[in-house]
Amino acid sequence: MVERAHTIAEEVLFPAALEVDARGAIPGSHFDLLAAQGFYGLMGRPEHGGLGVDFPSLLNILETLSGGCLTTAFTWYQHHSVVRGLTGTANADLREKYLGAAIRGELRGGVSLAGAIPQPPRLWATATNSGWLLSGEAPFVTGWGIVDMLQVSARNTALQAGEPTGTIVTGLIDAEAGAGIAVEELHMIAAQGSNTVRLRFENYVVPAERVTAEVSHRDFLANQWLGSRRNGCLAMGVAGRCIRMIGEAGRGEIAELLRAEHGVIRERLDGGLGDPETMPAARAAASELAYRCAGALVVAVGSSGILARQHAQRLVREATFTLVAAGRPEIKDNLLGAFGRVHE
Ligand SMILES: Cc1cc2nc3c(=O)[nH]c(=O)nc-3n(C[C@H](O)[C@H](O)[C@H](O)COP(=O)(O)OP(=O)(O)OC[C@H]3O[C@@H](n4cnc5c(N)ncnc54)[C@H](O)[C@@H]3O)c2cc1C
Secondary structure, three states: OHHHHHHHHHHHHHHHHHHHHHHOOOOHHHHHHHHHOOHHHOOOOHHHOOOOOOHHHHHHHHHHHHHHOHHHHHHHHOHHHHHHHHHHOOOHHHHHHHHHHHHHOOOOEEEEOOOOOOOOOOEEEEEOOOEEEEEEEEEEEOOOOOOOEEEEEEEEOOEEOOEEOOOEEEEEEEOOOEOOEEEEEOOOOOOHHHOOEEEEEEEEEEEHHHEEEEEOHHHHHOOHHHHHHHHHHHHHHHHHHHHHHHHHOOOHHHHHHHHHHHHHHHHHHHHHHHOHHHHHHHHHHHHHHHHHHHHHHHHHHOHHHHOOOOHHHHHHHHHHHHHHOOOOHHHHHHHHHHHOOOOO
16 A cells, blocks of 8 residues: 555656646545545454554555645545544444445545534534534534535533533534535635635534544543644655655755655654654654745745746645644644744
8 A cells, every 4th residue: 555655646646736736626536546546444444344554554655645745635634534433433333334435435534623622612512312413613624525424523511510521522424514504615825625614513413323422532632642643744745745856956965964854753753652742842843844845945946936836836835734734732832932943
């Protein structure tokens, strides 16, 4: 799968990346190819028809595809939350109904964490006799019009002894506007083709049959650092592409220096897996490197780098995207610390 990812990134994604960026749309054939080659089932278990690739291979694939076309890789990447949710759910009927199709990429998914990560939460779930009512908003949801389903997490409004229970309710909803759900398009400077939108929920009905989990907030957040390692690949992919193009622009010595730093930051990200406290700084370093490498690429190719149909300006905007997408307060602090450093 790692080799396949390299081939797809070089032969399909990268050649189309400027067009995807300019049109603000990803060809459906990109996702069909990824599905046909098994990439929607990377994180599915073999007993469910998935590939169950090991974690280092997953990271390699994600970084490689991000270096091909960040917009495509980011949009496709959201799907794995749905596969993980369906794999781990105690709701056997739901798993039976959707997991196989999700692993085959016949059913494609996105995710909304706005009820789980932000403090205070943006999205709330109120229990009814037959399920939950969602109210609030999800300010950034990727894949609208591309995905079939969204895995949505919302904070339980219930009180126990006067205190919020604080549980996080997660369910699968159809990615369609309709009763109780309103959609606002967003206009972004990068990855517009990811079709990222703002959703507003008002008493949106999630039947109990669609719920994948209800867990404590603490349990929900337990593996956040794994997510940071995975989405660090977006920045590393952008940085890697820039470094390669700096070399191709005849500035091999700078490319070598940056490549060495790229390797060191990858080691720091991997180190964060065993030492989660260090992950936010490593994740921030990856985005800072991507941003710096993209700047260096513009300088290396010269003024033509800011022309609309050049990769350099696209990569600057995509590096900017990695500064905030999937950010967390600790990553933000580390990035601001790095950008705010005063040179003597
Ligand atoms: C292009 C793009 C696409 C995105 N797609 C998705 C998506 O598909 N699903 C999704 O859940 N999120 C998505 N996000 C949201 C993104 O992950 C959060 O915005 C980011 O993690 C932190 O938010 P911030 O940079 O606004 O944080 P800050 O301005 O630093 O802080 C604002 C608050 O937002 C909180 N926050 C963290 N995560 C989220 C979140 N997911 N939604 C709302 N607020 C959050 C932060 O903890 C913080 O409290 C997307 C963001 C971008 C830029």
